[in-house]
Amino acid sequence: MATNNTTVPHPEIPVDIGVSLLTLIEAALIIAGMIVLGRLMRRFILRKSKETTLTWIINEDTADIIFRMFVLGGIIWALYLLGIMSYEIWNTTVGNIAFAIGFFYFAYLIAKKSKDYMIASSGKEARPDVMVKAKVFYYIFLTVAFFLALNFAGVSGELSAVLAAIGITGIVLGFAAQTVVSNFVSGVFMYFDKPLSIGDQVQIGELEGVVEDIRILSTRIRAWDGTLIRIPNEKLFNSNIVNFMRYPVRRVDVDMGISYSADAEKAIRIIKDVLDGIPLVLAEPEPLVYVNELSDSAVMIAIRAWAPSEKWFDVRTRIIRDVKKALDEAGIEIPFPQRVNWFANELRVKVEESGEREERA
Incomplete structure (x- = not known):
């Protein structure tokens, strides 16, 4: 009787998963090293901030941003080493997407820091004017950073389609929100014209009061009776503004x-x-x-x-x-209004003595 020595193949369990233990250790060392370097750089910037007059750029906020950049850079480096960043997603790689996200995140931090500095350094008097300028700079900076991040993410080929879609959406929203856009544009024009400041006593049309706040879309006036009046910037820009506090x-x-x-x-x-x-x-x-x-x-x-x-x-x-x-x-009279009445015919007035009236009674 013949014996069948054919063996059925069993599926083998993969031993190599593509990442060696040495690579994992190297990636962990990279992250740890970047954290240490980030901490050292943070301490260095904090120490320099006490020795320089350029505190608007060399301060604790800048030190925190630099530290985060080192940490994020170490993580991205380690992921590249592990090969994770090479995976393809939507005709691009995970590495490109991660770099674009990191770029936009730090651009946001820089834009926010710049806006806050511009507002804080303006002082109380110039604050309303600089407020508009700071916000315009903030949104323009973020818009440019957003499109650069799209390019870094590897979607530059689709960038034209995105711009076209944004343009069409902008037109639709422009017709749907004409008042908002006109108020925004008027707020920008008022920044250059500078007719008002917070604390000024003003008259706008028939309204009078003290300027409480100047925003990108509207201005708030506290009337003399204590009520709050919100005036859209479009109406304010087209009105006659009388500023009682403009000159000393x-x-x-x-x-x-x-x-x-x-x-x-x-x-x-x-x-x-x-x-x-x-x-x-x-x-x-x-x-x-x-x-x-x-x-x-x-x-x-x-x-x-x-x-x-x-x-x-x-x-x-x-x-x-x-x-x-x-x-x-001094005996100088301040007269009240007086009138002299003239009659066409002579008036006759009959006057009776009180005694005569008693006798007749």
């Missing part, structure tokens, strides 16, 4: 009437003496007091005095109060 001094205009029987020259001398006694009334430009108009009921005297812009209201109220008091003490 502002003129106080007061018109006051005296009776026709009063001595106008004496009243002018009294008013000038009152102005000389108010410390916040500026000597230069010199205050003006003169007869301005002969109205129906009074001789109108114009008072024109200059005061610091932030003290304008206080100076105006004090001028009115002190001038009224000084004219009253």
Whole structure:
């Protein structure tokens, strides 16, 4: 009887998985070495930040960014060594995608740091103007970094299609959000025009108040009654803006009437003496007091005095109060409106004595 010595082949278990133990150790050493180098570089930058005046670029934030770059670079290097970065995905490699993501991430950190520095270094006065500039720089920087990252990712062939799609989407969104776009553009134009600053007392059309905040799409005004008014930048840009705080001094205009029987020259001398006694009334430009108009009921005297812009209201109220008091003490009448009525026919008035009315009763 024949014996069948044919053996059935068994599937072999693969022993080599493509990565040797030595390669794993080498990759781990690379990551550890880059972490150590990153820490050393971070300490070096922190030490230099205390010795230099360029703290806007050599500081703790910069040290953290450099440390992250070393760590991420070590991880990518180790993955390349292990062969993982060579895998193909969507006509590109994992390495290209990882590099593009890392590039965009650090571009975001740099853009954010630059924006924060521009805003922080502007100070309180220039902050509203620099705010718009910083945001425009931030978004433009990120947009450029995004398209560069797409190129690094190996999708430059599809970049034209992406740009075309973005262009079409932009047109559609532009028609759908015309108000938003116009407000944004107006906000950019206002940055160059610089009509307002936070804290200014302004009049915009029929609205008056203090500027609380200037944003990329709208401006917020706190009215005199304490209410908040939000004005779209498009409307603000096309409105007549009166800025009461633009210049350091502002003129106080007061018109006051005296009776026709009063001595106008004496009243002018009294008013000038009152102005000389108010410390916040500026000597230069010199205050003006003169007869301005002969109205129906009074001789109108114009008072024109200059005061610091932030003290304008206080100076105006004090001028009115002190001038009224000084004219009253001098016996100069401030008349109320008077009218003389003429009748075509003579009026006859019958007056009866109280005693006669009692007798008739």
